[in-house]
Amino acid sequence: MTQVPPSPSHGPVLAIRGLRTEFRSGRNWYPAVRGLDLTLNRNETLAVVGESGSGKSVTALSILRLLPEGGARIAAGNIELDGKDLLTLSERDMDRVRGDRIGMVFQEPMTALNPTMRIGDQVEEALRIHRGLDRAAARREALALLEEVKLPSAAQRMHEYPHQFSGGMRQRVVIAMALACRPQVLLADEPTTALDVTIQAQVLSLLDELKRTYGMSMMIITHNLGVVALIADRVAVMYAGQVVEEAPVRSLFAMPRHPYTEALLRATPRVDEDAGTLAPIPGQVPSIRAMPPGCAYAPRCPLRRPPCETEVPPLQADGDRLLRCWVRNNERIAA
Amino acid sequence: MSAPTVQDAGGHDGLEVLNLRKEYRSTGLFGRTRRTVRAVDGVDFHVPPGGSLGLVGESGCGKSTAARCILRLAEADSGSIRYEGLDVRAARGPALRMLRRRVQMVFQDPYSTLNPKRTIGQTLEEPLHVHGIASGRAAREAARALLGEVGLGTDAMERLPSEFSGGQRQRIGIARALILGPSLLIADEPVSALDVSVQAQILRLLDELRERRGLSFLFVSHDLGVVRHICDAVAVMYLGGIVERGPVREVFDAPLHPYTKILRAASPVPDPAARVTMMRIEGEIPSAAAPPPGCAFHARCPAAFARCSQERPLLREVVPGRAVACHLFP
Ligand SMILES: Nc1ncnc2c1ncn2[C@@H]1O[C@H](COP(=O)(O)OP(=O)(O)OP(=O)(O)O)[C@@H](O)[C@H]1O
Ligand SMILES: Nc1ncnc2c1ncn2[C@@H]1O[C@H](COP(=O)(O)OP(=O)(O)OP(=O)(O)O)[C@@H](O)[C@H]1O
Ligand code: SF4
Ligand SMILES: [Mg+2]
Ligand SMILES: [Mg+2]
Numbered sequence: 090m091t092q093v094p095p096s097p098s099h100g101p102v103l104a105i106r107g108l109r110t111e112f113r114s115g116r117n118w119y120p121a122v123r124g125l126d127l128t129l130n131r132n133e134t135l136a137v138v139g140e141s142g143s144g145k146s147v148t149a150l151s152i153l154r155l156l157p158e159g160g161a162r163i164a165a166g167n168i169e170l171d172g173k174d175l176l177t178l179s180e181r182d183m184d185r186v187r188g189d190r191i192g193m194v195f196q197e198p199m200t201a202l203n204p205t206m207r208i209g210d211q212v213e214e215a216l217r218i219h220r221g222l223d224r225a226a227a228r229r230e231a232l233a234l235l236e237e238v239k240l241p242s243a244a245q246r247m248h249e250y251p252h253q254f255s256g257g258m259r260q261r262v263v264i265a266m267a268l269a270c271r272p273q274v275l276l277a278d279e280p281t282t283a284l285d286v287t288i289q290a291q292v293l294s295l296l297d298e299l300k301r302t303y304g305m306s307m308m309i310i311t312h313n314l315g316v317v318a319l320i321a322d323r324v325a326v327m328y329a330g331q332v333v334e335e336a337p338v339r340s341l342f343a344m345p346r347h348p349y350t351e352a353l354l355r356a357t358p359r360v361d362e363d364a365g366t367l368a369p370i371p372g373q374v375p376s377i378r379a380m381p382p383g384c385a386y387a388p389r390c391p392l393r394r395p396p397c398e399t400e401v402p403p404l405q406a407d408g409d410r411l412l413r414c415w416v417r418n419n420e421r422i423a424a
Numbered sequence: 425m426s427a428p429t430v431q432d433a434g435g436h437d438g439l440e441v442l443n444l445r446k447e448y449r450s451t452g453l454f455g456r457t458r459r460t461v462r463a464v465d466g467v468d469f470h471v472p473p474g475g476s477l478g479l480v481g482e483s484g485c486g487k488s489t490a491a492r493c494i495l496r497l498a499e500a501d502s503g504s505i506r507y508e509g510l511d512v513r514a515a516r517g518p519a520l521r522m523l524r525r526r527v528q529m530v531f532q533d534p535y536s537t538l539n540p541k542r543t544i545g546q547t548l549e550e551p552l553h554v555h556g557i558a559s560g561r562a563a564r565e566a567a568r569a570l571l572g573e574v575g576l577g578t579d580a581m582e583r584l585p586s587e588f589s590g591g592q593r594q595r596i597g598i599a600r601a602l603i604l605g606p607s608l609l610i611a612d613e614p615v616s617a618l619d620v621s622v623q624a625q626i627l628r629l630l631d632e633l634r635e636r637r638g639l640s641f642l643f644v645s646h647d648l649g650v651v652r653h654i655c656d657a658v659a660v661m662y663l664g665g666i667v668e669r670g671p672v673r674e675v676f677d678a679p680l681h682p683y684t685k686i687l688r689a690a691s692p693v694p695d696p697a698a699r700v701t702m703m704r705i706e707g708e709i710p711s712a713a714a715p716p717p718g719c720a721f722h723a724r725c726p727a728a729f730a731r732c733s734q735e736r737p738l739l740r741e742v743v744p745g746r747a748v749a750c751h752l753f754p
Pocket of ligand 1: 111113121129139140142144145146147148157160161180312376377
């Protein structure tokens with residue numbers, strides 16, 4: 090049994106500082122994550138939200154050190170788990186961290202499952218590797234875990250293969266495997282994006298419940314603001330490889346401050362409100378090879394002023410939130 | 425918007441679908457078990473001229489199959505489909521050609537339906553040649569004008585599909601659907617693959633086109649928010665059948681069918697205050713290959729009673745303009 094060291098019930102468990110992750114194209118390196126600062130507190134659910142290409146998955150892969158070999162590198166920054174920098178660990182120690190201390194759930198459950206192995210055997214294997222249980226104990230624990238993720242008739246279905254399961258059931262199995270090691274942190278990258286909405290609601294409430302019973306911290310990556318509103322305690326909005334706004338979930342939705350956060354909300358068609366209010370965001374997320382020199386959002390921003398297009402705005406504290414915007418940060422100073 | 429509603433059936437206007445059925449027979453995983461999937465199992469709806477009907481429901485409920493039958497991309501087993509007074513299922517020769525001009529399709533992934541080796545100009549002009557509507561300079565002018573209308577520069581004429589982003593490709597897909605001047609667009613998840621910002625751009629474009637050209641829409645989507653935005657009426661499908669139908673605002677603000685209630689409650693809204701309604705939703709979506717007897721939804725339904733597992737409820741009007749298939753509304 091791994092003993093999780095007793096730790097305070099709040100404060101950061103994961104702290105990312107100044108992370109810069111780059112990809113190579115020809116002779117040049119281009120940053121997809123550009124000086125990212127992000128902390129995940131104990132017992133907290135942090136949602137990272139942003140459009141396609143904003144650097145969410147690259148951030149997750151950087152934390153796990155699973156970036157593609159060769160064409161990718163972490164050029165700067167550190168990533169501390171419980172005060173220990175993951176970027177300095179040996180490959181072997183890092184292997185332990187993955188799965189032992191950080192559980193992972195990705196969008197497509199089949200990437201985490203072995204199609205030729207029975208579901209129960211896969212969960213058992215995870216338990217034997219990460220918790221060092223013997224066969225009989227692993228079997229008992231596997232069944233308990235599958236019941237915990239609410240796999241219907243778990244005792245029978247654990248003898249089936251992944252292809253016999255629906256997408257939602259597969260994702261439950263992946264969650265059971267991620268929990269096998271009782272991780273401190275659960276990292277979930279678009280865990281419900283491939284699922285139907287009723288199944289999405291089931292999986293999200295399961296994650297929320299498990300987070301509480303296990304006392305975990307959860308970082309959930311999504312492009313869906315509705316999912317954020319459902320599950321997050323705190324939200325980081327990413328744009329072009331940076332956090333542009335970070336706030337407690339209620340403040341963020343009640344009063345978005347960054348022009349991009351505001352624009353995202355106004356561009357989301359809502360099932361609970363009438364049409365007519367939908368406002369598209371002009372233009373597109375910039376490519377990592379053509380980053381605007383100043384504020385990355387400036388080319389699309391209705392509020393931009395002279396400093397915006399030439400100088401990068403800093404991420405500054407603003408009440409209960411962090412904000413990266415020349416105009417909005419100055420409004421507050423002026424007030 | 426004061427578009428007509430779905431319910432003013434009767435005339436020969438617009439699109440009228442009655443008791444549409446389509447089965448697929450397939451062999452099981454190891455070629456042993458044969459199964460029949462009732463993909464569309466007796467569906468009725470009406471899209472009036474200038475109206476837009478959303479077809480919503482979860483994966484596998486038969487939305488695309490219904491759309492494909494109307495376009496004759498799949499042949500229905502039974503039922504009637506009429507468009508502008510024409511019998512769609514029986515149409516041959518000139519009648520079918522006329523239909524192909526009047527009814528057009530927009531797909532989720534336009535890239536897979538665009539020829540990667542042909543320029544956008546060639547792709548847009550081709551239907552004009554095939555239908556003998558225009559050629560040469562006239563065809564080129566029509567294509568250019570349309571590119572402007574969907575918000576692309578005319579320099580797109582000489583470029584290949586691979587040179588465009590997802591949102592731009594969807595604009596091209598829409599331009600191609602419009603080139604023959606259709607009156608009905610059938611769009612199957614046209615914005616599902618797009619980011620919110622681009623999605624909103626395309627929805628705005630579709631709104632404008634509808635207004636300017638008086639188009640009708642049959643809009644297939646699993647996203648209730650998108651449907652609320654673009655449609656005036658909605659039909660909710662579950663396992664091949666329509667469970668509820670009515671004006672979009674009424675159905676989503678006060679759903680009647682227990683499945684619509686669950687679907688609506690499970691659809692995330694960007695408002696943490698709505699979180700309390702993250703209710704317990706039980707059960708998996710059953711397979712259309714083994715639909716339960718009685719009401720297809722009874723196994724998951726929190727309000728089910730004895731009759732629900734025995735008798736299939738029929739879709740009937742319960743409030744003017746709103747129809748529900750549920751024994752709670754006899
Ligand atoms: N292996 C790679 N090689 C080169 N560029 C990459 C690679 N992986 C990601 N990128 C680039 O890095 C940027 C960030 O990508 P990332 O996958 O993190 O986006 P994301 O926010 O997860 O988007 P999505 O919502 O689409 O998953 C993008 O511009 C992407 O093109
Ligand atoms: N060509 C086919 N052959 C066999 N079965 C099919 C075929 N097309 C559809 N089906 C089956 O018919 C049912 C309805 O499928 P359909 O594609 O219409 O659903 P849908 O509502 O469009 O779902 P989605 O939201 O996933 O697109 C499903 O059970 C599907 O597996
Ligand atoms: S810094 Fe300027 S361009 Fe950037 S979001 Fe703020 S106002 Fe807009
Ligand atoms: Mg991603
Ligand atoms: Mg479909």
